Amino acid sequence: MTDSPPDPFAPSALGPVRLRNRIIKAATSEGRSPHGLVTDDLIAFHRRFAEGGVGMTTVAYCCVSPQGASAPGQIVMNDQALPGLRKLTDAVHDAGAAISAQLGHAGVVAPKKLTGVTAVAPSRFVNPTSFAYCREIRRDEIAAVIDQFGRAAQTAMDAGFDAVELHFGHLYLPSSFLSPLINRRRDQYGGDIDNRSRLVREIAQRVRDVVDDRVAVIAKVDMDDGLPGSIWIDEALRTAQLLDADGTLDALELTQGSSVYRPMYLFRGDVPVREFAAVMPPMLRPGVRLMGKAAMGSYPYEDLYMLPAARQFVPVMQNTKLILLGGITNRGHVETGMREGFEFVAMGRALLREPDLVNTMVADPAARSRCTHNNKCMVTVFGRTHCVLDPEQRYGAVVSNSVATSAQT
Template structure:
C-alpha cells in the first residue's frame, strides 16, 4: 500500500472506510427541533456521494444543558428513529458515519438551555459575557454518564463511530485549560489531574460500547487563548489517552469557541457579516471590536501540520487524523506521508461536496473555497457556503442579500453574541 495515497482503504477500530478522507464536523442547522430532518440526511448524503470515506454529524448534545446553539440534536430516545434513518441512508450509499458527542460547558448559554452554564471553575464567558458556575463533583459524574449513554444510543442507531468532543474549550476541553480550571480537587492542578475528566469519559464510553463501534476524540493541540491549553500539555494529555487504550483515533485541532475563534479557522474575518445579523447594541459592538474579539490569523495550507506532527512519534496505539487547510491531493498525501492515518476536511467540502470525487478524477484539482470564512456566520441559519446558497436553501427565492433567511435573522436576535461554531477547517 502507498501510505501517501488518500484513496487507499483505511480502518478505524472495527470500521473499514473506503478511503482516508473524513468530513469533519461542521455545525449544520438542519435539526431545528433537535431531531433529524430530511435536510440533514441530504446534507450528509451529499458528502458520502461526493466521495468521503466517513461523514461526521456535528455536535450531538449529550444532555439538554450541554447545548451550545439552538436546534442541536439531543441524544435521546426521541431522536433515535431519525438517527437510525440517517445512518441507514448513509450506509445504503456505501458510506460510514460518525456522531460528534459534546457538552458545551462554558460555551453553552442560558438563553438556549434555560440554565446557567457550567465550567470547571467560576468564570464569565468573555464573548457572551454570561456567568458560568462551577460544576460540582456529582455533576461531573453525571456528565460522564451522559457521554456514555449518548455513545450507546449512537451505536444502537447504527453509527459506525462516535467522536468525543474534547476540543475548543467546550466542557471537557475547559477542564484541560489551566486558565479555566482552577479547581483544588482531583480534577484540578497539574495537567495529569486536568486530564482526568477526558480520560474518564473515554474509559466509560469504551466500556459501554466495547468494540462494536469506533471511539475517536477531537482534542485541541492549543486553544490560542493566553494562559490556556498549550502544545506541551496537550501532548501529555494525548499520551495519557493513548496509554489508556480507550480511543481508536484522535483528531487534532486548535482554537477555542470561547474567545479568539479565528485561531481555528485562519484567514478572512467576516466582521461585517456577523454585525449584519446582530440587533443593536451588539451590531455596533461587533463592528467596533469584532476583529479584536475573534482575532486575526493568516491562512496557509496545512496550517495545523507543524503542531500536529509533534503527536506522531508519541502515539503508540491511537491513530491520528490531520485537520486544517487540507484542500487538494498534495495536502492529503503530505499528511499521510507525515505519519497521519487519515485527513479531515471542512470548509472546502461546504463549498464543493463532491470535491473528493473531483480530486480522485483529477489529482491536480484545486478547491473553489476562498477561505473567506463567511460560512461561519451562517450557523445562525443553515451552515453553508455563501458562494453556493442554493445548496443550503433549495431555491434562490429563499435567499436574502446575505445568504440568510429571515428566520435565521430572528434566531440571531435571540443569541446575539459571536456564534459558537463547530465548523472545522
C-alpha cells in the same frame, strides 16, 4: 516522514470500521435540525458528502444532555431522536460512506437563555466573549456528565453510527478541564496536567466500556486554544500520551482554537465582520463592526496550517491513529498528511464548498479547491450552514428548513 505512505484513497480500518478511503468530513455546525430532530434537510446534507466520495461524514455536535447545548436546534442524543438518526445513518450507508456522531457538552459556552440553567465550568469563570458567569461543577455532576456521554454513545450505536467523536476541544466542558486558566480545582480533577486530564480519560473509558469494539471511538483534542495562559502544546502532548496509553481511542483528531476567545484562531483567513454584524440585534451592530475583528482575532490563512503543531504528536502515539485537520483542500495536502505519519485527514470548509471534492481529487489529481476561505460560511450557522458561493446550498434547492418534513415520522 514515512518512505511508504498509505494510499489515502484506498480502503482503511478505523478501529472496527472499514472506511472506503482515509478522507473524513469534519464536524461543522449544520443548522438543519430546528427542533432538535433529524430532518430531510439534514439527511440530504450528509448524503451529499457520502455521494461525493468521503470515507466518513461527521454529524456535528450531538448534545449528551439538554444542559450541554451550545446553540438552538442541536440534537440531544435520546430515544426521541433515535428514529430520525436511524434514517440518517441508513441514508449515508446507502450512499457508500460511514457516519460518525460528534458527542459534546458545551460547558462554559452553554447559554443560560437556551438551557435554562447557569453554565458549568471546572471552576468559577466568566466567559470573556459573552460575559456570562459559569459556576463550578460539583463532583456528583461530573459523574453525571460521564454517564451522559456513555448513554449518548449507546444511542449512537443503537442508531447505526459507525463511530462516535468525543468533543474534547474548543474549551467545551471536557476541554475546559484541561485548561489551567479555567480549571483551578484543588481535588483530583485539578492541579497538574495528569489530574486535569482525568475527566477526558474517564469519559473515553466509559464510552469504550459501552460500545466495546462495535463502533470506532475518536476524540477531538486541542493542541492549543489561543487563550493566553490556557492549553498549549506541551501539556496537550501529555494528555494525548495518557489517552493513548489507556487504549480507549481508535483515533485522535487534532484541532486548535476555542469557542470562548478569538474563534478565528481555529478558522484562519478572512474575518467576516460585516456579515456577523448583519445578523446581530440592531443595537449591537455598531459595536460588532467596530470591535468585531479584534474580538474574533485575525490570523492569515495558510495551507495545512495545523500541521506544524500536529506533527509533534506523531512520535507520541503508540496505539492511537491520528487525524490531521486544518487547511486541507487538495490531493497534494492529503498525500502530505499521509507522508507525515497521519492515518486520516479531515476536511471542513473545502467540502462545504464542494461536497464532491473527494471524487474530483480521484478523477483529477491536479484539481484545486474552489474554497476561497472568505469564512462567510461561519455566519450561516445562525440559519442553515452552507457555502455562500454555492447557489444550490444558499437558496435551499436541496431542501430548506421551511419546507423540510421531519424525518421522525
